[in-house]
Amino acid sequence: MSDSILIIGGGLAAQRAGETLRRAGHDGPVTIVCAEPHRPYDRPPLSKEVLTGHNEPEQVFFRAPDWYRDEDLELVTGTAATRLHRSERRVELEDGSELAYDKLLIATGSRPRTLPAFERFENVSVLRTLDDSLQLNEALRGASRIVVIGAGFIGQEVAAGARKLGVEVTMVEAAPSILGHMLGEQVGGWFADLHRSHGVDVVLGHQVQDVVGNGHVQALSLSDGSTVEVDHVVVGIGVAPDTEWLLGTGLIGIGLAGGAPAGVEVGDAGRTLDANVFAAGDAAATYDPVLGRHMPGSHWEAAARQGARAARAMLGLDPGIAPVSSFWTDQYxxxxxxxxxxxxxxxxxxxxxxxxxxxxxxxxxxxxxxxxxxxxxxxxxxxxxxxxxxxxxxxxxx
Ligand SMILES: Cc1cc2nc3c(=O)[nH]c(=O)nc-3n(C[C@H](O)[C@H](O)[C@H](O)COP(=O)(O)OP(=O)(O)OC[C@H]3O[C@@H](n4cnc5c(N)ncnc54)[C@H](O)[C@@H]3O)c2cc1C
CATH class of the missing domain: 3.30.390.30 (FAD/NAD-linked reductase, C-terminal dimerisation domain)
Known part of the structure; x- marks a missing residue:
């Protein structure tokens, strides 16, 4: 059990993998490399208690800094992996260094999709990181009205958080209902009613047609003919796996999806087509029986359990039962x-x-x-x- 294990990505799946490796008795070197400057932290509070300022940012970290030293897990933060050389079992990092491995876990998560129309504007946010959440909290405190584009869970939670802070909210969703394609029209209608009862202006089946402003969004014209004056815009239109650094490795089995790289296609317990490489969390694409193809993840419980299962599989141990797909959301x-x-x-x-x-x-x-x-x-x-x-x-x- 002394293989050197390299974990790329320092989020939930990486954290759970590191914990599981040590708990299972692995005594070889373990290194976690994370692009963000922070040690691993939990994301759900970022669109809930941290966004509204009800939790201190410090509360989101999974473990105290000493824990990594005590568990002998080497944590490399603030530098991204830029290239994987599978045949040589090494990874290049942004800072010019290289790390070799016996077993590699890819846990680089996902990044928010963006809209090209908003690229040049300063008062537009996405929400993925702790820094995003703190900046958005500040923006909400100075805003009277925001527009949230997209009524997925992040968009809905931002709308609910903004209302809690007394900010007027217009939520614009291109689909005719909120998550109706996934949860059914009746439940979609229930979500729309929930937001409306809390004062959100819910615009369904329409999109942003025009952005008014010069470097700073002042108003948005919507396809229903209305114009909304706005202090801040939040784009919450879903995520794409953060796997660009793996292009050309053969691990991204389903090619490009909507212009963004796809997830790492995995079988049971995060196994990829390379016996020394595993993937877990939002970066991993598991088989979806509804769509009949591999789809990347985007939910907490899957990332946590996949990280732990992949760690056990790397050690040749029984990974345990695969999780049933699940998520939760807190609103109002x-x-x-x-x-x-x-x-x-x-x-x-x-x-x-x-x-x-x-x-x-x-x-x-x-x-x-x-x-x-x-x-x-x-x-x-x-x-x-x-x-x-x-x-x-x-x-x-x-
Ligand atoms: C604001 C927010 C709220 C959420 N709320 C809920 C919720 O209520 N319920 C729910 O079920 N799910 C929720 N989720 C989803 C859940 O948090 C994610 O599914 C989970 O964090 C995925 O874990 P992960 O380890 O795969 O990726 P992440 O947690 O995204 O971690 C990946 C890490 O890898 C780093 N990284 C990326 N590329 C590289 C690279 N090349 N080299 C090194 N490091 C890299 C990233 O910077 C990041 O730190 C929420 C997500 C967000 C953003």
Missing amino acids: GLRVQYLGRAPLADETVIDGSPEERDFTVIYRRAGRPVAALLVNRPGALPEVRRLLETGSELALSA
Whole structure:
């Protein structure tokens, strides 16, 4: 167990992999290389408590600096990997140095998609890093109205956080409903109502047509004919795997997707086509049975569990059970949790009261549960997870 293990990327998947390696008894060298200047930290609070200023930035770090020294994990921050030489088992870094490995874990996560129309403007943000969150918090404190482009989870959480700070919000979504393609039109309508009830102007089925301003966005013209004056714009239109540094290595199996590099195609426990290279987290593309192809990740639990499983697989240990796809979001004091793959469903059953914001949606296919959405019912999660994992029927009143 003395192989040298190199982890590229210093986020959640990297952290969990490092912890698991040591816990499993690996006593060889482990190095974590992260492009950001910070030690590994947790991202969910960045669009929630850190964004609204309710948590201190220091609270997001997974571990104290001493922990890495005590566990003998070498942490290299502030420099990115720029090139992988698979046949020679070495990685080039931005600072000109090189690192050799016996086993490599790719955990470089993802980066926000951007809109070319906003490239020249200063008062436009994306939200991925701790520094992004702190800057956006400052921008929100000086703003009367913002426009959020995209009603995915990050866009929705930014809208909710901005409302909490008393900022007027217009949320513009090109699709006709909020996450309807994934969760169904009924749930999409519920999300739109939730935001509207908190004063967000939700514009669905429209896009930004024109940006007014010179280096500073003053107003946006929308395709519904309206114009919105704005102090700040937040673009939340999804993420793409941060795998550009792997172009040409043969690991990015599905080529370019929408102009951005694709994820590292993995099989079970993060294995790639190279026996010495593994991938985990948002940078890894796992097989999606709905779409019939590999898709990169974008959620916390998958990244955490994939990091741990890949670490065990690297050591030749049983990686344990693969996680059911899941995520959660916190908005306006409500916790929404989702498990499984709702687009597989041919039927939905609702238990509880959407009006009172206390309900469960079970998505079924041929009578079997394939996904579930829980609103304000965190206590029900373990049971729902067990039922999805065993494929059992749920005893719902509806
Ligand atoms: C604001 C925000 C809120 C979120 N909220 C939720 C939520 O409520 N629920 C949920 O399920 N999920 C949420 N997520 C998603 C979840 O945080 C991610 O899925 C998870 O962080 C992915 O972990 P990762 O380790 O794969 O990547 P990351 O956490 O992104 O870490 C990757 C790291 O690798 C570094 N890196 C990139 N390229 C290189 C390189 N070439 N060399 C070296 N280092 C590199 C990056 O700088 C980064 O630090 C949220 C994400 C964000 C951004």
